[in-house]
Amino acid sequence: MSAPPTASAILPDDSGPQPTAEERWRALRTISRGDVVYRGMLTLLALALPLLLLTIAAGLTAGAWPAVRQFRFGFLTHSTWDPVAGTFGALPLIVGTLYSSLVAMAIAVPLALGVAIFLTEFAPRWLRGPVATLVELLAAVPSVIYGLWGVFVLIPLLRDAVWPVIRPAVSWLPFFKGVFYGPSVLAAGVILSIMVLPYVATVSREVLLAVPAAQREAALALGATRWEAVWSVVLPYGRAGILGAVILGLGRALGETMAVTMVIGNRHEISLSLVEPGYTIAAAIANEFAEAVTPLHLSALVYVGLVLFLISVAINAMARWLIWRVARGSAAGSAAV
Amino acid sequence: MTPRLGRRLFGAAMTGATYGAAALAILALGAILAMLVARGAGSLDWNFFTKSSVPLGENGGGFAHAIVGTLLIVGLACAIGVPIGVGGGIFLAEFGGGGLGWLVRFVADTLNGIPSIVIGIFAWTWIVRPAGKFTAFAGGVALACILAPIVARTTEEMVRLVPNSLREAALALGYQRWRTSLQVVVRTASAGIVTGCLVAMARVAGETAPLLFTALGNQFFSTDLFGAMAALPLQIYVYAVGPYDEWHRQAWAGALVLILLVLLLGTFARLVTRARRHA
Numbered sequence: 079m080s081a082p083p084t085a086s087a088i089l090p091d092d093s094g095p096q097p098t099a100e101e102r103w104r105a106l107r108t109i110s111r112g113d114v115v116y117r118g119m120l121t122l123l124a125l126a127l128p129l130l131l132l133t134i135a136a137g138l139t140a141g142a143w144p145a146v147r148q149f150r151f152g153f154l155t156h157s158t159w160d161p162v163a164g165t166f167g168a169l170p171l172i173v174g175t176l177y178s179s180l181v182a183m184a185i186a187v188p189l190a191l192g193v194a195i196f197l198t199e200f201a202p203r204w205l206r207g208p209v210a211t212l213v214e215l216l217a218a219v220p221s222v223i224y225g226l227w228g229v230f231v232l233i234p235l236l237r238d239a240v241w242p243v244i245r246p247a248v249s250w251l252p253f254f255k256g257v258f259y260g261p262s263v264l265a266a267g268v269i270l271s272i273m274v275l276p277y278v279a280t281v282s283r284e285v286l287l288a289v290p291a292a293q294r295e296a297a298l299a300l301g302a303t304r305w306e307a308v309w310s311v312v313l314p315y316g317r318a319g320i321l322g323a324v325i326l327g328l329g330r331a332l333g334e335t336m337a338v339t340m341v342i343g344n345r346h347e348i349s350l351s352l353v354e355p356g357y358t359i360a361a362a363i364a365n366e367f368a369e370a371v372t373p374l375h376l377s378a379l380v381y382v383g384l385v386l387f388l389i390s391v392a393i394n395a396m397a398r399w400l401i402w403r404v405a406r407g408s409a410a411g412s413a414a415v
Numbered sequence: 416m417t418p419r420l421g422r423r424l425f426g427a428a429m430t431g432a433t434y435g436a437a438a439l440a441i442l443a444l445g446a447i448l449a450m451l452v453a454r455g456a457g458s459l460d461w462n463f464f465t466k467s468s469v470p471l472g473e474n475g476g477g478f479a480h481a482i483v484g485t486l487l488i489v490g491l492a493c494a495i496g497v498p499i500g501v502g503g504g505i506f507l508a509e510f511g512g513g514g515l516g517w518l519v520r521f522v523a524d525t526l527n528g529i530p531s532i533v534i535g536i537f538a539w540t541w542i543v544r545p546a547g548k549f550t551a552f553a554g555g556v557a558l559a560c561i562l563a564p565i566v567a568r569t570t571e572e573m574v575r576l577v578p579n580s581l582r583e584a585a586l587a588l589g590y591q592r593w594r595t596s597l598q599v600v601v602r603t604a605s606a607g608i609v610t611g612c613l614v615a616m617a618r619v620a621g622e623t624a625p626l627l628f629t630a631l632g633n634q635f636f637s638t639d640l641f642g643a644m645a646a647l648p649l650q651i652y653v654y655a656v657g658p659y660d661e662w663h664r665q666a667w668a669g670a671l672v673l674i675l676l677v678l679l680l681g682t683f684a685r686l687v688t689r690a691r692r693h694a
Binding site: 223 | 422423425426427429430432433434435436437439440441443444446447450451454498499501502503505506507509510511515518519521522523524525526527528529530531532533534535536537539540541560563564567591592593594596597617618620621622623624627628631648651652655656663666667670673674677678681
């Protein structure tokens, strides 16, 4: 039977100098060389993103410079686009971009809000997940497929089935003047509305989910119907976030390229009529860039690209700020990805 | 006191309207998918996947060059974009509390909102113009610029979801910070990060606009990254706006393949997260 080990056999030899409590703390807080390298590498990778934004801005500015010097800001207010004569004015493109996007938002916003309200307030629980997934799936469909569908399904449908029916009722309106051949601002607006709907609906849904249940309960306790609770309490509570969702959708619509290029008709003219062809900034770049012959034509295209870039940066900053204000900390802002 | 009948009816009508909105959104999706299958499925045969374009006037030919082109360009985009995105995302989650974190987050969101055609101009300005030729490499870089910010934001979210107690446990066991971060925190979040990458891949695989004047498109089979290359969305675009029925038929088939590729990546993404959750 051996003697139980004494304390001195277990504890380390404490004859040498012992670290003080403070030194122990410092040892714990010490950041090793590995930590410095790790953090440095991650910082470099993260810095690639701001660098990328700067290079994009610099590239666009440099490319647009010849056109900027020649046309100044008159470029934005003139409407002649003649590559042969070397005269470029982007007004029809800018107006066309805004007009087609506004048409899209006019259709998409009520629908998207309806979907968001359905998903957060009225749908049976078992239906919410599947419907949300299907709506998000709309955002996964590539732009060129929307374009294909627009050319071969939507345009014939609008021209042969919808237009003959609604024409007698609406043709006196300035929005429906002219002959409807198919490719038009209307077709572009409808396609765009389907494309931005999932973005507006998904972000609005996140915003509505962030509205405290107590708000709804209070309204219901005061005798409101469920719809009244939604309309007069939930929506106003989330209005900044919903506005952010709408602006985010608008940003998508303004920059959308392929589907619009395929269905809008590509005509450099300003017209109030929805049934006539139009043009957008993105569509003009897509169509003319690879075939531009003169350096000035190229530069003019980069100049409108720069305008589109600045518009989208401003719009996104505004939307993020609005969403962030409502849903601080919740996932509403990042869901916009 | 019950609400008066008029108010109740109005409420019921508006509730019905929200059902209608949801039904309409799903109907649009259904109409698009159904049309893709109806018009595209018939043309998917062996030739479609093994042959490239044939000269005008001949029937037949396929999308082999475009499918391979898309795989190569998207692969290149991942090779460039994923390290930046994942690294940036980990930085945001682990060290992103300060001003630099705010800046990177804001820039990533801004980049997400930049129209893809503008990214195309960017790649053209810095790569195609100096080189003097259209290259698949420029297309890959353009797609990487779209991919990286998306991956950065999803990676950040996934890393943030890892409970702090895991990190504390690793530190208490004497792990250095970087090993804690990499081998415990990031590893726990890895399924989510992979999901984010797959979702971003699905998004850029369908992009056409940034390739229009970078990879340009090509009627011939090519694996040369430093020359013009075909891609699925480009080929669909060219065939869809062309005047020939034969082209339209193949455009539908190509679109069906593209949407299947996108859905496959999406499903895969879901499976990765689900498998992890049940493990």
